[in-house]
Amino acid sequence: MTKNRSYKLLCPIARALDRIGDRWTLLILRDLHAGPARFSDLQRGLTGIAANLLTDRLAKLVGDGLVVKTEGAHGTSVYELTDLGEKTSDIIFELAMFGARFAPEEELVTPGNLRTVATTIGAAAKRVATPELNLDASFVVDGEQMHLSVHDGRAKMIYAPCPEPDLILSTGYLDLLAVSEGDLTLDEFVRGRCELRVLTQEKERGFVELMTNIVALMNK
Amino acid sequence: MTKNRSYKLLCPIARALDRIGDRWTLLILRDLHAGPARFSDLQRGLTGIAANLLTDRLAKLVGDGLVVKTEGAHGTSVYELTDLGEKTSDIIFELAMFGARFAPEEELVTPGNLRTVATTIGAAAKRVATPELNLDASFVVDGEQMHLSVHDGRAKMIYAPCPEPDLILSTGYLDLLAVSEGDLTLDEFVRGRCELRVLTQEKERGFVELMTNIVALMNK
DNA sequence: CGGGATCCGTTACGATACTG
DNA sequence: CAGTATCGTAACGGATCCCG
Numbered sequence: 001m002t003k004n005r006s007y008k009l010l011c012p013i014a015r016a017l018d019r020i021g022d023r024w025t026l027l028i029l030r031d032l033h034a035g036p037a038r039f040s041d042l043q044r045g046l047t048g049i050a051a052n053l054l055t056d057r058l059a060k061l062v063g064d065g066l067v068v069k070t071e072g073a074h075g076t077s078v079y080e081l082t083d084l085g086e087k088t089s090d091i092i093f094e095l096a097m098f099g100a101r102f103a104p105e106e107e108l109v110t111p112g113n114l115r116t117v118a119t120t121i122g123a124a125a126k127r128v129a130t131p132e133l134n135l136d137a138s139f140v141v142d143g144e145q146m147h148l149s150v151h152d153g154r155a156k157m158i159y160a161p162c163p164e165p166d167l168i169l170s171t172g173y174l175d176l177l178a179v180s181e182g183d184l185t186l187d188e189f190v191r192g193r194c195e196l197r198v199l200t201q202e203k204e205r206g207f208v209e210l211m212t213n214i215v216a217l218m219n220k
Numbered sequence: 221m222t223k224n225r226s227y228k229l230l231c232p233i234a235r236a237l238d239r240i241g242d243r244w245t246l247l248i249l250r251d252l253h254a255g256p257a258r259f260s261d262l263q264r265g266l267t268g269i270a271a272n273l274l275t276d277r278l279a280k281l282v283g284d285g286l287v288v289k290t291e292g293a294h295g296t297s298v299y300e301l302t303d304l305g306e307k308t309s310d311i312i313f314e315l316a317m318f319g320a321r322f323a324p325e326e327e328l329v330t331p332g333n334l335r336t337v338a339t340t341i342g343a344a345a346k347r348v349a350t351p352e353l354n355l356d357a358s359f360v361v362d363g364e365q366m367h368l369s370v371h372d373g374r375a376k377m378i379y380a381p382c383p384e385p386d387l388i389l390s391t392g393y394l395d396l397l398a399v400s401e402g403d404l405t406l407d408e409f410v411r412g413r414c415e416l417r418v419l420t421q422e423k424e425r426g427f428v429e430l431m432t433n434i435v436a437l438m439n440k
Numbered sequence: 441c442g443g444g445a446t447c448c449g450t451t452a453c454g455a456t457a458c459t460g
Numbered sequence: 461c462a463g464t465a466t467c468g469t470a471a472c473g474g475a476t477c478c479c480g
Binding site for chain 4: 222225242243268269270271272273276295
């Protein structure tokens with residue numbers, strides 16, 4: 001494990017960066033915000049990260065108490081955010097908001113999984129969720145399933161199938177990314193770029209309202 | 221100038237990190253949020269940064285449009301945030317909020333200037349400023365002056381003297397940092413850790429309210 | 441003296457190969 | 461599947477030097 005190159009400055013920002021400022025670390029957290037993941041899940045999502053770096057970063061995150069490593073089903077190891085690690089949600093959301101200001105350049109690679117979209121939308125949903133709203137929606141993106149749950153004013157978007165969805169929204173990765181970055185209005189998205197199936201009628205109104213607020217927040 | 225090690229991922233967070241994710245970059249932005257600065261101002265604030273790294277980072281920030289380099293008074297060069305660069309304020313604020321959760325460790329160095337506190341408090345003030353509030357306050361911290369201005373719902377804290385203050389608050393670096401990190405309540409701070417001189421009577425109420433909201437936000 | 445540029449030893453990164 | 465080991469390359473950090 002590589003040595004910790006700390007800033008050693010008496011400043012809260014430097015202290016934060018000492019924990020999460022290393023290369024790849026924030027992207028690992030990004031993926032973990034979409035739910036627990038195995039080593040290989042992370043390696044696939046972070047196209048190109050070297051195995052030893054992923055090992056290093058995870059060890060440091062575990063050491064700092066942002067991540068826990070647990071035993072999965074068949075002796076597999078699973079990494080998961082701690083409560084402290086969850087607190088990075090707002091940082092990641094602000095980074096996504098800022099990054100959305102820049103157009104993609106150069107040869108861009110589609111991530112190996114869709115955790116990035118789940119995290120971006122999930123973080124926005126956290127901010128606009130109201131206590132009155134209760135629903136579970138299934139997002140089917142290029143065939144992969146994500147689960148948006150909103151209950152008691154708390155929202156999250158997990159990269160896993162939704163057992164009992166109230167709504168099912170099917171769309172493509174690029175379109176969802178465009179909406180989540182504010183490059184596509186919700187209107188444009190709804191007419192033609194996605195398909196919405198409502199299973200629980202009374203949930204539709206709240207869902208549309210939530211999506212509207214998410215898009216509005218993104219374009220702020 | 222060192223090559224740009226881009227993530228090349230189709231994800232807004234990765235795009236943000238491609239601009240501001242390098243070591244030192246966010247700390248440079250932190251200092252610039254406290255107002256324009258010369259090369260040596262930055263070098264002093266970022267205790268220990270190598271000159272070539274500061275040169276590199278500034279060049280990249282200028283290239284990406286987050287910073288402009290202008291000619292100062294006597295042929296000196298001055299670095300300043302662009303409108304785009306100002307947009308990093310929320311990221312930096314969230315980092316400060318997160319970093320405040322960790323206690324200082326190891327041999328910690330007091331930064332060479334007080335831009336870090338100015339930025340932290342200024343970013344918080346931006347979020348709690350209301351349109352009705354109009355005031356200019358001088359913060360005198362260990363003898364150095366900062367200027368908190370709140371007008372038309374927009375606040376900022378600049379590391380420079382305040383020409384016509386409505387209030388003057390004198391305190392020490394460690395105490396102000398403690399308040400800004402939520403380690404000290406406003407009550408404790410006001411009774412004994414600072415001295416407030418009110419020059420414009422009708423501004424006092426609004427100022428106290430502002431400070432209360434800032435501290436509340438920090439402890440959220 | 442401010443504002444860097446250049447040089448050089450050290451450390452981290454990144455790719456590939458390999459192992460339990 | 462979940463890493464470890466190795467190794468060339470790139471970035472960092474400290475110092476020194478340069479120029480107006």
